[in-house]
Every structure is written in structure tokens, then in C-alpha cells.
Amino acid sequence: MADRRLQVFAAVAKYGSFTRAAEHLFMTQPAVTFQIKQLEEHFNTRLLDRGHGKVTLTHAGQIVQNFAERILDLSDEMESRVAELTDELAGPINIGTSMTIAGYWLPAIIDEFKQKYPKVIPRVVVGNSLLTEERVAARELDLGFIEIAADQPNVRRLTGARDEIMLICTPDHPLAGRQQVEPPDLVGHTLINRDEGNSVRDLTEDWFASAGVDVGELDVSAELGSLASVKQLVVRGMGYAFASRAAIQRELREGSLVAIHMSPPLYNSLEVIMPRDKFCSRLIETFAEHAVECLARRSEEIARNLR
CATH class of the missing domain: 1.10.10.10 (Winged helix-like DNA-binding domain superfamily/Winged helix DNA-binding domain)
Structure with missing residues (x-):
């Protein structure tokens, strides 16, 4: 108005x-x-x-x-x-999200919310977790979805779920028969990596470093911002990669990829974040609560499917 x-x-x-x-x-x-x-x-x-x-x-x-x-x-x-x-939620809500959440989590969240509140207009901007967190902290966005634990003092965080990070490769890859892999097991194998600022890359680099494996000596064939592109290169046999389990459900069902647990296990923290000091409308609060519930429910479904 x-x-x-x-x-x-x-x-x-x-x-x-x-x-x-x-x-x-x-x-x-x-x-x-x-x-x-x-x-x-x-x-x-x-x-x-x-x-x-x-x-x-x-x-x-x-x-x-x-x-x-x-x-x-x-x-x-x-x-x-x-x-x-008037008990009616309406109007735009500006949402930032990482690519993985945008592709594999957010559609269901928005669909269910729109069924309850059809006059709400989600406006979604996609970027990596670091960029999304910065834009929420700067109050450029009402709400964000990230895959790392938020550490910005100007951000309020709600943890929705955990998503296991797994190694993916083709069924005929030398690693494919393993139940789990440790960092030293991957030395000498070709890695298809994510772009800088991506949460999966940050977490897996810490995973290597904690075991004394120098990430600078890994055999990296490519660094890509698109998870879809990463999976395509893995399917073509160009190497192994890391991906969250939510993002590989279709490929596992089709048999084009196999997923291997990591030891020690590694998880993404799926978080909903909001500006800490900004007046928070009932629309934003309601959407955030709905998103947390959906993330937790979907995470449990995926975990059951992998058992």
C-alpha cells in the first residue's frame, strides 16, 4: 500500500x-x-x-x-x-535458497503452503548457501534455505532436518562395491567437485582435512555449480562426486548411480533462516514453521527409503 x-x-x-x-x-x-x-x-x-x-x-x-x-x-x-x-495470509514473500533445496525440497514446501494460502506469492532466488545467508543477513530477502549451520549474527535460524551426504559413482566404478569409504580410500580416484561456497564442497573438504588428506592434492577433473551437471558427468564415468541423498533418489531408483556411505558420516544441516532484527510478519513466521515441518517429514521419508 x-x-x-x-x-x-x-x-x-x-x-x-x-x-x-x-x-x-x-x-x-x-x-x-x-x-x-x-x-x-x-x-x-x-x-x-x-x-x-x-x-x-x-x-x-x-x-x-x-x-x-x-x-x-x-x-x-x-x-x-x-x-x-482477517486471518488471511496474502502477498509476496521473498525467498532465497540453495540449488539443492530449490530442486529437491522447495517445490513440495511451496505446493503445500499454496494449498492452504493461495493468495501468498513466493518469489524465489536461487544461489549457493553462502550467498543466500548473506542476502538474508542484509535484509534483501525475507527468508532463506541453506545447507550449512548459519553463523551470521544478524540471522535467526531454525533447523529443519539433516540430509546425509553420500559418495556417488557409476555401478562399474572401482569404489562401487564398498559399503562405506574413508578419506584415504579416495586418493588416486578422480573427483568431480562443486563450486566454491557450496555447502557440500565445504563439508567434504573438512572431512578430507580431518583425516589428514590434503585437498590440494586430490585429482579434481572439474568444478561445477550445477548439481545436475555433476551427476551427468558421474553417469558418464568421469569420476566420483558427493551429493545429498535427497538429490539422488531418481538415479538410485534407475540404477544409473550408486551411493556409498562416508565414514565418519557427513550431514548437511537444512536450515530456515530469517533476518534477526527485522519485523517478522505472521506470513514469514507461518511459512518458516511450515517449511521446518515439511523438511523434517520429507527427511524421514527419504531415510526410510534408504533402509
């Missing part, structure tokens, strides 16, 4: 860029420029200085920014309070 011009201005002031503001508001850059022009015409003064590829606030712009933030916060709280009285 807040003035759209103030919403756009606050985003430009926050990101220092018309382009970045447009991306975060799901608008075109000309539309952002038009809203700023209207606001400057309303106050009959320039609010932003544009130059050298960066946008800075004028003195008047700083005043407008301070009031805009307060007005927008009050508007959000008003919307939430009224929605609570």
Missing part, C-alpha cells in the same frame, strides 16, 4: 544503482527511472546525483531516504497486522 515511488527510491538508494534496484524489484530500468523522476518532480528538487556509473544521494535525498524507510516499515507492519485480524 506504500507509495510505489518511495519503494523504488529506497531500493535505488540502498543498492546505489538503477539496474540493481530494477532487478530486485522485478521491474525494468526505464520504469525505475520514471518513478524516480516523478518523485523528484513532486519535491521539486534533485534527490540523486548520477555520475561515473554510481548513484549517490543529495542532501534532500538523504532526508527522503530516512523517512521512506520508516514509512515503508510502517506500511509493511500495517499490512501484516490487518491480515492477522
Whole structure:
């Protein structure tokens, strides 16, 4: 309900860029420029200085920014309070998530939530766990899903479940007959690794290091940001990889991959995170509670299937 011009201005002031503001508001850059022009015409003064590829606030712009933030916060709280009285959850919720959770956990969470609250509009941004945590801490997102234990002081965390990390390879790979593997067992075998900042990579590198295996000496053939690409390379026999058990259910059923337990066992912590100091609406709290329950239930189902 807040003035759209103030919403756009606050985003430009926050990101220092018309382009970045447009991306975060799901608008075109000309539309952002038009809203700023209207606001400057309303106050009959320039609010932003544009130059050298960066946008800075004028003195008047700083005043407008301070009031805009307060007005927008009050508007959000008003919307939430009224929605609570009418007992109807509605409106957008900005969600960040890691790729694995986006592909194998989040669809069911959103589907079940939308069945209960059809007027809620989830807006999902996918990135690795580190990036998602940073954006939630910066209050760019209402809520996030990550696969590592959050350590940001500005983040509140709820642990939904644990997901076992397993070694995957083809059925004819030399490691395929093992019940479990230890770090020294993998020396000399080719690894298909994940990209930096990925939670599985961070955890497995710690797993190697704790056993005295230098990760710098591992035979790494590729580093990929896409788990789907990693699995395709493994299926083609290019090496082994690590993946969470939730992400390999189809391949295990089809028989294109086998999964081997790691010793000592390794787990992802599936967490729901929210900004600690931000006013938290009933919509965000309700979605977070629902997500935690869904993660725990789905994790138990997957564990039963592997027994």
C-alpha cells in the first residue's frame, strides 16, 4: 500500500544503482527511472546525483531516504497486522535458497503452503548457501534455505532436518562395491567437485582435512555449480562426486548411480533462516514453521527409503 515511488527510491538508494534496484524489484530500468523522476518532480528538487556509473544521494535525498524507510516499515507492519485480524495470509514473500533445496525440497514446501494460502506469492532466488545467508543477513530477502549451520549474527535460524551426504559413482566404478569409504580410500580416484561456497564442497573438504588428506592434492577433473551437471558427468564415468541423498533418489531408483556411505558420516544441516532484527510478519513466521515441518517429514521419508 506504500507509495510505489518511495519503494523504488529506497531500493535505488540502498543498492546505489538503477539496474540493481530494477532487478530486485522485478521491474525494468526505464520504469525505475520514471518513478524516480516523478518523485523528484513532486519535491521539486534533485534527490540523486548520477555520475561515473554510481548513484549517490543529495542532501534532500538523504532526508527522503530516512523517512521512506520508516514509512515503508510502517506500511509493511500495517499490512501484516490487518491480515492477522482477517486471518488471511496474502502477498509476496521473498525467498532465497540453495540449488539443492530449490530442486529437491522447495517445490513440495511451496505446493503445500499454496494449498492452504493461495493468495501468498513466493518469489524465489536461487544461489549457493553462502550467498543466500548473506542476502538474508542484509535484509534483501525475507527468508532463506541453506545447507550449512548459519553463523551470521544478524540471522535467526531454525533447523529443519539433516540430509546425509553420500559418495556417488557409476555401478562399474572401482569404489562401487564398498559399503562405506574413508578419506584415504579416495586418493588416486578422480573427483568431480562443486563450486566454491557450496555447502557440500565445504563439508567434504573438512572431512578430507580431518583425516589428514590434503585437498590440494586430490585429482579434481572439474568444478561445477550445477548439481545436475555433476551427476551427468558421474553417469558418464568421469569420476566420483558427493551429493545429498535427497538429490539422488531418481538415479538410485534407475540404477544409473550408486551411493556409498562416508565414514565418519557427513550431514548437511537444512536450515530456515530469517533476518534477526527485522519485523517478522505472521506470513514469514507461518511459512518458516511450515517449511521446518515439511523438511523434517520429507527427511524421514527419504531415510526410510534408504533402509
